[in-house]
Amino acid sequence: MTLHFSPELVGEPVIHRLGHQFALITNIRRADVSRDEGWVVLEVEGEADEIERGLRYCEALGVRVDPVEGELAV
Amino acid sequence: MTTAPARIVGLRCRACGRGAPLGPTHVCELCFGPLEVAYDYTEVAPLATRAAIEAGPTSMWRYRMLLPYEAEEAPVSLGEGLTPLVHAERLGEQLGLRRLYLKNDSQNPTNSFKDRVVSVAASWARQQGFQVLACASTGNLANAVAAYAARSGLRGLVVIPDDLEPGKVAPTAVFDPVMVRVRGTYDDVNRLCSELADRMPWGFCNINLRPFYSEGSKTLTFETCEQLGWRMPDEIVIPVASGCQFVKHAKALDELRQLELVEPGRPPRLTGAQARGCAPVATAFERGETHIVPVREPRTVARSIAIGNPSDGSDVVRLARASGGVVTAVEEEEILEGIELLARTEGIFTETAGGVTVAVLARLARQGRWSRDATVVAYITGHGLKTVGALEGRTRVPEPIPARLRAVLAADPGGLLEAGQPAARRAAG
Numbered sequence: 001m002t003l004h005f006s007p008e009l010v011g012e013p014v015i016h017r018l019g020h021q022f023a024l025i026t027n028i029r030r031a032d033v034s035r036d037e038g039w040v041v042l043e044v045e046g047e048a049d050e051i052e053r054g055l056r057y058c059e060a061l062g063v064r065v066d067p068v069e070g071e072l073a074v
Numbered sequence: 075m076t077t078a079p080a081r082i083v084g085l086r087c088r089a090c091g092r093g094a095p096l097g098p099t100h101v102c103e104l105c106f107g108p109l110e111v112a113y114d115y116t117e118v119a120p121l122a123t124r125a126a127i128e129a130g131p132t133s134m135w136r137y138r139m140l141l142p143y144e145a146e147e148a149p150v151s152l153g154e155g156l157t158p159l160v161h162a163e164r165l166g167e168q169l170g171l172r173r174l175y176l177k178n179d180s181q182n183p184t185n186s187f188k189d190r191v192v193s194v195a196a197s198w199a200r201q202q203g204f205q206v207l208a209c210a211s212t213g214n215l216a217n218a219v220a221a222y223a224a225r226s227g228l229r230g231l232v233v234i235p236d237d238l239e240p241g242k243v244a245p246t247a248v249f250d251p252v253m254v255r256v257r258g259t260y261d262d263v264n265r266l267c268s269e270l271a272d273r274m275p276w277g278f279c280n281i282n283l284r285p286f287y288s289e290g291s292k293t294l295t296f297e298t299c300e301q302l303g304w305r306m307p308d309e310i311v312i313p314v315a316s317g318c319q320f321v322k323h324a325k326a327l328d329e330l331r332q333l334e335l336v337e338p339g340r341p342p343r344l345t346g347a348q349a350r351g352c353a354p355v356a357t358a359f360e361r362g363e364t365h366i367v368p369v370r371e372p373r374t375v376a377r378s379i380a381i382g383n384p385s386d387g388s389d390v391v392r393l394a395r396a397s398g399g400v401v402t403a404v405e406e407e408e409i410l411e412g413i414e415l416l417a418r419t420e421g422i423f424t425e426t427a428g429g430v431t432v433a434v435l436a437r438l439a440r441q442g443r444w445s446r447d448a449t450v451v452a453y454i455t456g457h458g459l460k461t462v463g464a465l466e467g468r469t470r471v472p473e474p475i476p477a478r479l480r481a482v483l484a485a486d487p488g489g490l491l492e493a494g495q496p497a498a499r500r501a502a503g
Contacts, residue, residue, distance in 0.1 A: 004368055004383075029106045030089065032365055039365065041106045064368050066261075067268040068106045070385030072280035072316045 001044060001055065004064040007036045014063055015042065022054040023047065041068055081117035082142055085109040085285055088321075088389070096142075098202065098277060100284040108385065109285045110325075111142045115332055122333045124304060132156050134190055134293035140329055141194055141293075142286045149197035150226040152183035154190050155293050159301035159451070164419040165432075169439035173449040175307070177298050178422055180457035186378075186425075187294065187319070187455035188218040192279055194290035196222040199277035206231050206276040210267035212238055212260060213378045214456055219279055220249035231276060235263050241463075261382075284318075291322035292329070298451055299327075299336050306330070307342050307449040311435050313427045314346040314355050314401065315379035317386030319455075324393045342451075344394055346401035347434035349374035349426075353403035355387045359395070364388045375464045376409055376426040378456060400438070408433040410468060413458060423458030431455070 003014065010033065019026045024046040031040040044051055058065050085094040089107025100109055121139035130136030134155025143149055158178045166174035182189040192215070199207055207223045208231035209215050216232045223230030230251030234243070235258060247253060256263050271281040279287045299306055306327065312320050324344060330336045348356045351374030354366045366387035372380035384390070394401050404412070409426055412433035417423050424432070435452045444450055475481040483491065 002383075006367075029104070034365070037365060037367065043106070064370070064383070066368070066383050067265055068101055069108070069268065069281065069284070070316065070387075071264055071381045071383050072284065072318055072385050 001042055002066045002068055003040045003042055005038050009062055010037055018054050023050050024054050081114055083112040083114050086112040098282040100282055111285050111289055119333055137293050137296045142289050143197045145201040150222055151193055152225055154182050154193050157181040162420050170446055171450055172446055175451045177453050179455045184217045184221045185457035186214040188214045190293055191287045191290035192218040192222045195279045195283045195287035196226045198286040200226050204277040208276045209279045210263045216246045220246045220251040223251055224249045233263050233267050235260050288318050288322055291319045292326035295323045295326035299330055305337050306339055307451045309343040309450050311345045311347055311431055311452040313379050313431045313455055314348050314390055315381045316384045317390035320346055320390045321386045343399040344397045345399035346390055346394055347431045348403040349376040349430050350403040350405050352380040355390050356401045356403035359391050359401035364391045376430050379427045402434045404433040424454045425456035425458050425461040426464050427456055428454040
């Protein structure tokens with residue numbers, strides 16, 4: 001998945017919490033984070049339900065979560 | 075994994091350069107970057123001559139040597155590509171451009187550019203033994219997938235959000251694909267399809283078939299240069315949705331130059347066009363950054379290019395900048411005026427995405443971006459009948475008059491009585 005961080009969230013340890021509060025193993029594959037904003041391509045391992053819960057947690061914080069490939073068409 | 079023909083080396087990651095075997099996969103195992111088809115151009119070169127191409131089919135498949143399809147069987151085709159490159163003299167006159175050209179891709183079989191990419195995806199999928207050709211889409215892509223699935227004998231699968239208007243479903247449903255309506259937004263549908271592509275042996279054009287699908291885009295630029303007498307234009311104006319098409323036009327120009335198919339010269343500036351209501355790429359360009367901030371709620375009539383999280387947005391910004399182009403966004407009123415301007419001056423009716431392209435072209439021309447003799451090409455990627463509702467309330471319907479000669483002359487519709495006689499009739503009189 002790709003996580004997009006807005007300026008309000010770029011200082012939050014979201015990925016750390018994702019690994020601690022949920023039974024998930026996270027691994028950063030690619031990232032571009034500046035002082036103000038950024039994106040992280042994250043590999044996440046775990047049970048499907050747990051991944052879903054983690055994903056919803058991120059979204060509730062205001063992090064945008066997308067499939068790794070982004071959108072190609074509407 | 076399949077055995078690749080010699081001219082196709084395999085897949086390669088655009089982000090980290092790592093190679094991958096040819097197969098239905100779209101992200102790099104190492105960095106999750108986008109995978110592209112890589113060719114051995116020493117193998118391609120003997121096949122890619124002007125004479126061979128000009129003697130090829132009257133479709134985009136005349137460029138088969140630069141597409142990832144090598145079966146003996148004919149590709150899945152409805153005659154896509156080799157669309158007209160129109161010398162837009164009347165529009166050019168209004169914009170101060172003597173050499174303005176429009177690549178009219180609304181003339182494709184399902185009336186949009188998507189036929190090019192889906193033709194390649196369907197051909198590759200059938201060759202590989204896929205039985206299902208699928209996509210997540212609400213518009214032009216769904217239309218093309220359904221048509222090419224019907225043409226190829228593959229089962230078509232189109233996944234759409236449940237709030238899609240019936241009017242948008244019908245032109246796709248007529249091809250009889252399997253339609254799955256999902257309760258949720260387009261984002262939900264997109265995510266669901268990514269999961270499906272991981273688990274099911276289905277070919278999703280915009281997911282696991284993407285490296286092959288996207289190669290079809292190159293043919294638009296190949297043809298443009300061929301139709302200009304194997305010359306490159308000075309600038310190309312391209313609508314930007316995911317940015318995938320834009321990136322492939324840059325690749326096409328590299329290939330044309332590397333294979334010495336085009337006359338030497340400066341490569342064109344590549345300029346992107348977006349609607350301000352969903353302009354993540356233009357915004358990044360204007361801010362001087364490459365990071366794309368996704369747009370959560372696109373708000374524009376140009377729905378076919380309203381992609382909030384464009385897959386190749388950062389690459390578009392980089393390529394536009396490197397080529398000397400720009401990425402510009404236009405307002406809603408400009409988009410509709412763009413559609414009307416093109417129709418009025420050239421007799422071409424384009425969808426809202428084409429309105430965006432024409433509006434950007436017009437804005438840049440009025441700002442004096444080009445000299446009068448610059449060769450500028452704009453890509454018109456879809457037909458106006460696809461978004462006819464966008465013009466509701468803008469067309470003037472005159473009051474009816476009696477069916478009598480005197481009534482017509484008295485009404486003098488549009489000042490036609492001022493129009494002169496044809497030259498031949500004047501001479502005879």
